[in-house]
Amino acid sequence: MNTLLEWLNRLSSRHAVLGFWIVGGLLFQTAVFPHLAVFGLKPDVLMVVVVCWALLYGPAEGFVAGLAAGLVQDLTFGQYIGLFALAKTLVGFGVGVVAGKIFRETIWVPTAAVGVAVFAHEFVVWVCLRALHVPAPAVNIITVGLPVAVYSTLLAPLVYRQIFVHYIGERAKEKDLTGGASQAAGRR
Amino acid sequence: MLHLGRYRKFLAALVTLVVLVTLMSVTARERETVLLVEKAVIEALAPVQAWFGGLTVGIRGTVADLEAIRHLREENETLRVRADAYDTTVHRLKELEIENERLRTLLGFTQAVEYQYVVADVVSRNADNWFSRITINRGSSDGIAKNMPVVTSQGLVGRISEVSANISVVQLLTDRASGTGALVQASRDGGIASGQGSQSPLLSMMFFERTAEVAPEDAVVTSGFGEIFPPGLFVGRVVDISKDSYGLLKYARIKPGVDFGRLEEVLVITNATVGVDGP
Numbered sequence: 427m428n429t430l431l432e433w434l435n436r437l438s439s440r441h442a443v444l445g446f447w448i449v450g451g452l453l454f455q456t457a458v459f460p461h462l463a464v465f466g467l468k469p470d471v472l473m474v475v476v477v478c479w480a481l482l483y484g485p486a487e488g489f490v491a492g493l494a495a496g497l498v499q500d501l502t503f504g505q506y507i508g509l510f511a512l513a514k515t516l517v518g519f520g521v522g523v524v525a526g527k528i529f530r531e532t533i534w535v536p537t538a539a540v541g542v543a544v545f546a547h548e549f550v551v552w553v554c555l556r557a558l559h560v561p562a563p564a565v566n567i568i569t570v571g572l573p574v575a576v577y578s579t580l581l582a583p584l585v586y587r588q589i590f591v592h593y594i595g596e597r598a599k600e601k602d603l604t605g606g607a608s609q610a611a612g613r614r
Numbered sequence: 615m616l617h618l619g620r621y622r623k624f625l626a627a628l629v630t631l632v633v634l635v636t637l638m639s640v641t642a643r644e645r646e647t648v649l650l651v652e653k654a655v656i657e658a659l660a661p662v663q664a665w666f667g668g669l670t671v672g673i674r675g676t677v678a679d680l681e682a683i684r685h686l687r688e689e690n691e692t693l694r695v696r697a698d699a700y701d702t703t704v705h706r707l708k709e710l711e712i713e714n715e716r717l718r719t720l721l722g723f724t725q726a727v728e729y730q731y732v733v734a735d736v737v738s739r740n741a742d743n744w745f746s747r748i749t750i751n752r753g754s755s756d757g758i759a760k761n762m763p764v765v766t767s768q769g770l771v772g773r774i775s776e777v778s779a780n781i782s783v784v785q786l787l788t789d790r791a792s793g794t795g796a797l798v799q800a801s802r803d804g805g806i807a808s809g810q811g812s813q814s815p816l817l818s819m820m821f822f823e824r825t826a827e828v829a830p831e832d833a834v835v836t837s838g839f840g841e842i843f844p845p846g847l848f849v850g851r852v853v854d855i856s857k858d859s860y861g862l863l864k865y866a867r868i869k870p871g872v873d874f875g876r877l878e879e880v881l882v883i884t885n886a887t888v889g890v891d892g893p
Contacts, residue, residue, distance in 0.1 A: 452659070
């Protein structure tokens with residue numbers, strides 16, 4: 427019973443933080459960054475959050491983060507509900523799978539990962555648009571995908587550092603809990 | 615109970631992806647209604663987005679004001695000259711208006727409709743870089759309905775694509791899924807002006823006739839052929855003209871009259887389809 431409560435507590439606290447990042451990211455992306463657009467393009471803050479989250483917490487959490495961020499994005503403006511949810515879920519999961527194989531402690535790796543993942547996300551969106559018969563010439567993969575990926579990488583260090591701090595804090599709390607439990611077991 | 619096996623997780627993920635694909639293909643069609651959950655999310659986020667947006671516009675405006683002070687004298691002189699020119703134009707237009715009214719009476723045309731407007735503030739823009747949409751702080755409770763035209767003093771902005779009680783989504787002319795019946799004001803040659811996404815500020819106009827008479831700087835207005843936009847709304851000016859590789863179709867790139875990057879206030883025409891004259 428205690429384990430269940432601890433698990434639920436950890437789950438809700440972690441996902442509350444994720445929710446905060448998604449809503450905050452969406453607000454910045456829809457109300458602030460349009461005014462800072464370069465050649466009409468703005469960074470994908472939500473995707474930066476999803477990638478950083480997936481790098482630290484793995485594929486299942488990457489999947490959840492991508493699904494939540496994409497759905498919120500779709501519901502605020504989408505005629506095509508599910509388009510960005512699908513793209514972000516797939517890329518979030520993919521980043522989570524790769525995350526275990528790369529060195530995450532340096533800031534440069536997540537930054538590069540954000541660039542690659544945002545480009546992959548724009549590619550998936552482009553494929554879906556073509557499938558939905560929305561006019562999107564192939565050149566848009568370069569004219570949209572590349573600049574958005576580059577612009578988004580600029581935000582990666584900032585976002586990753588903050589999520590990393592939360593991740594470390596969570597791990598430390600976990601260690602305290604398990605350490606406390608094993609000490610108690612030892613005393614018994 | 616809580617321990618889910620790898621197989622069950624895989625199945626859950628697969629089902630989620632299938633649901634997303636299905637949802638996407640179903641909602642891709644033109645919808646008459648907005649989902650309740652969409653309305654809830656849009657309405658809940660709009661006030662915060664408006665606050666964030668207002669703050670950013672304020673900061674940007676202050677920076678721009680400081681920059682503008684330096685060029686004020688020079689600009690003032692230019693504007694004075696331009697104002698004199700406008701005075702002459704206004705007199706000429708007044709004459710034309712009177713003449714137009716007289717000729718309309720002679721020909722038995724119905725009186726052109728006085729548009730009724732609802733003024734709205736832009737609350738936010740779409741999060742992605744593929745579509746071009748904005749939300750405005752007016753909805754069905756203000757008399758806004760789907761497909762109503764949206765304009766500014768510079769020209770046509772787009773159409774209402776989704777409506778909830780207090781918020782509406784506007785599909786801009788530059789949206790890649792948008793198509794507007796348009797014609798060259800001088801030659802009356804018609805075509806369809808389409809958006810190319812947020813990264814391109816220009817529209818692409820495909821003419822119905824390859825012999826269409828069009829030249830750079832020509833004004834382009836709405837044709838009224840579709841059922842959404844009334845005729846005569848200013849769309850933009852021709853930048854350049856081209857033909858497809860087989861020489862069968864004629865295209866023009868149009869620079870919209872509206873600066874979509876700096877939209878802060880718009881007007882929604884609420885009586886566009888009532889008694890509007892044909893082109």
